[in-house]
Amino acid sequence: MPATVRSFTRWPLLEKLLTFSRSGRIPSFIAVAAYLFLALTILDLPRQPYNASHDLSSHATFEYYSAHHLQYGKDIYQNVGPYGYIHYAETYSGLLNTRKILFRLLSRLGLLLLVIWINRYLPSSWMKICWWTLFVVFLPITDTQNPLPHTLIAGYLDWAQVFAALTIYLGALFLFQPRNVPLFRSLSFCVILLLAFLALTKHTCFVMATAAICAVSCQRLFRWQLRPPKEESRKTSDPPDSTAITNTEKPSILDPPKAETPFARDFGLSRLIAVISPLVIYAALIVALWVDAAQHPLNLPSYIRGIVLFSSGYNEAMALSPTPANLVLGLVVLALLLARTAYNFLVLKQGAGRSLLELSLLYVAWKHGFVRADAEHLMTYFFETSFFSILFSLAILAPPETAKAPNVGQASRPPPNPLRPLSSVPCPLSSVLAVLSTLLSLSGIWWNSDNYGYRLGHIPERITNNLSWIFSPQKTTAKLDAQLNEVARAWDLPRIKATVHEARVDSFGNNPGPVLLNRLNYSPRPMPVAIGACNETLQRANEAFYRDPRTAPDYVICYLGVVDERAIVQQDALALRALLDDYHPLLIEKGHVLLGRNKAAGAPNSVSARPSVEDHNHQGGPMHLATPTAADDSPSDYNPDLSGLREGEGAEGERVGVRIPRTLPHIEPPNVPLQDKRSAILPLPFGRGEGRG
Known part of the structure; x- marks a missing residue:
């Protein structure tokens, strides 16, 4: 040289x-620099105030529900749980900010520790570099058309969903370890606590966390290698042999326990305790966290039932078809990961629990990404599968054959396996699979980059924002409060506030932001957004909320918008019928129609007995929209025509209606003149046909 x-x-x-x-x-x-960098990038503390858009205003309502102790499963059915506002901690609303930051810090600290832990078991330094690079490669992908902060559109990607799935998978891998020392039991309790917390943040997290705990119990039930008692082991153990296979390889993710475990001493009670203990601890922590969120314990079964209710109609209500290219890429990545799961189970003997876990995570990722296959959901799918491709392939559990028998210096010889030659070269195959899956995922991401692109300044912005919360929280809070006040001034509704005062108000539509921005007494119906009432149970719950005098709010602010070119009557139709029957319009302000409750609402002879919308129609059949009447109401109580109302001072009176797309088959609005070739206007007392999905 x-x-x-x-x-x-x-x-x-x-x-x-x-x-x-x-x-x-x-x-x-x-290592220290990498850990600090990762911690400051995945933290993502509040960085944008909410506004009147659907996504950001919904994030604010989650915090509002928890701050006012609304009961999930009774008062509210949403796609989140009582800690849902922590899942969307990047949105600032100023209600439970300290609690939000604290829980976000603890949850992301748990993820960081799990990432550091799994890093020890990756097979080579270059695989570790690839694993850490994934966090850097994807984070700069953001909305380049509407960079934060902005005022109308939520240009963000749901990284919380990706990090939650990653945390749950790593937590389950940690719990797979067959150790029985006090330190491991304490750490296992902390991991189960983290999974229970994530389960109460969002429906998808509840499904994944519950599947992970069930997988841990399944792994312990079928994966553990029982050992005979000491007396029998002395008789049956082979004498030392120079040809015996010894365990000289690097410890894998599941090192066999060196000390004698309860499984070696007892075949009955100890085994049963080890199998059911994760389930019992998980259920107890779910209840404890539920009560900590000011929720009544008896509402927990209703909340779990609400998860099933919400997901049962979501496929029909919010479905968007992917492009052929994205569908093919998604299926190829899914097939590769399913093949790797089968390889892990059949060849590497990774256990039924791990296979159950991986299948559950892939199912949730696919459903979340491809039911509503817009850019944001598809990118989330490809982000998750990129991380899964590394972990499925390179985080290999130690097979039970490598465990040392008690009182014997050599490991037992593994049984013959016809597929053993394949498993002898897992690292090259795993590397190829991981790289191929990641490249396909990146290709799928760029196919969706209409408004999204690579903005390197996004990571420094995240780090700067997180550091500002750590070192100057008061200054950062004041800055976001000023931005929130600016947004509130833009959406100020003085005439509506003067009319409503302190009365209970609901927001009928998909954007509850103006109600919160004007500090009104928000009293939401069970499914607070129209597009979320996606099945009969939720629709009837919303209708009963408006029909019942004990729960019906005094006023309702309506601002309906077309979502995915669907008709307005396809969004919360029964609640819409109840509003037509029991409420009348009062005024219009900035496109928002204020409705007041009729004096005779809820009476036996009320017009509510005559439905204005037929909700039981079959696909392809006619949908009859009868014009509501007010025979039993005085003219002062009911006025379905808003042509005499004015939009603010000096504005001309305008006729307000619901825009119905002509693309739907057999829509028959009565006596409605065509305004253009695409839509017709149904003269109902609600806002304009505007909005975006």
């Missing part, structure tokens, strides 16, 4: 890097 090259390689930093490349051990200064 030339002298110049030798002198160059003697630089301390370069020597450490070369040592790292040869030995696979990461220098401490690089």
Whole structure:
């Protein structure tokens, strides 16, 4: 080697890097810097105030429900749980900010520790680099057309969904370890606590976390290798043999327990306790966290039932078809990961529990990404599968055959396996699969990049925002409060506030933001957004809310918008019928129609006995929209025509109606003149046909 090259390689930093490349051990200064960088990027503390858009205003309502102790499963049926506002902690509303930041810090600290833990078991230093690079490669992908902060559209990607799935999978891998020492039991309790907390943030997290705990119990039931008692082991154990296979490889993710476990002493009660203990602890922590969120314990079964109710109609209500290219890419990635799951189960003997876990996570990821296959949901799917491709392939559990028998210095010889030659080269196959899946996922992401692109400044912005919360929380709070006040001034509704005062108000539509921005006494119906009432049970619950004098609000602010070119009557139709029967319009302000409750609402002879919308129609059949009448109401109580109302001072009176797309088959609005070739206007007392899905 030339002298110049030798002198160059003697630089301390370069020597450490070369040592790292040869030995696979990461220098401490690089590891610490990487851990700090990852912690500051995945934290994502509040960085944008909510506004009147559907997504951000819905995030604010989650915090409002928890701050006012509304009961999930009784008062509210949503796609989140009582800690849902922590899932969307990047949105600032100013209600439970301290609690939100604290829980976000703890949950992301748990993810960071699990990432550091799994990093020890990746097979090579370059695989570790690829694993850490995933966090850097994807985070700069953001909305380049509407960078934060902005005022109308939520240009964000649901990284909380990706990190929650990653946390649940890593937590389950940690719980798979067959250890029985006090430290591991304490850490296992913390991991189960983290999974229980995530389960109460969002419906998808509840399904994944529950599946993970069931997988842990399944793994312990079928995966553990029972050992005979000591007396029998002395008789049946083979004498030392120089040809016996010894366990000289690097410890894998599931190191066999060195000490004698209850499984070795007892075949009955100890085994049963080890199997059911994760389920019992998980259920107890779910109840404890539920009560901590000011929820009544008896409402927990109704909340779980609400998860099934919400998901049962979501496929029909919010479905969007993917492009052929995205569908093919998604299916190829899914097939590769399913093949890897089968390989892990059949060849590498990873256990039924791990297979159950991976199948459950893939099902949730596919359903979340491709039921409503817009850019945001598809990117979330490809983000998750990229992380899964590394973990499915490279985080290999130690097979039970490598466990040392008690009182014997050598490991037992594994049984013959016809597929053993394949399993002897898992690292090259795993590397190819991981790289291929990641590249396909990146291709799928770029197919969806209409408004999204690579913005390198996004990561420094995240880090700066998180550091500002850590070192100057008061200054950051004041900054976001000022931005929130600016948004509130833009959506100020002074005439509606003067009319409503402190009375109970609901927001009928998909954007509850203006009600919260004007600090009104928000009293939501069970399914608070129209597009969420996607099955008969939720629709009838919303209708009963408006019909019952004990729950019906005094006023309703209506601002309906077309979502995915669907007719307005396809969104919460029974609640819409109740509003037509029991409420009348009072005024219009900035496109929002204020409805007041009729004096005779809920009476036996009320017009509510004559439905204005037929909700039991078959697909392809006619949908009759009868014009509501007010025979039993005085003219002062009911006025279905808003042509005499004015939109603010100095504005001309306008006729307000519901825009019905002509693309729907057999829509028959009565006596409605065509306004254009695409839509007709049904003269109902609600807002304009505007909005976006």
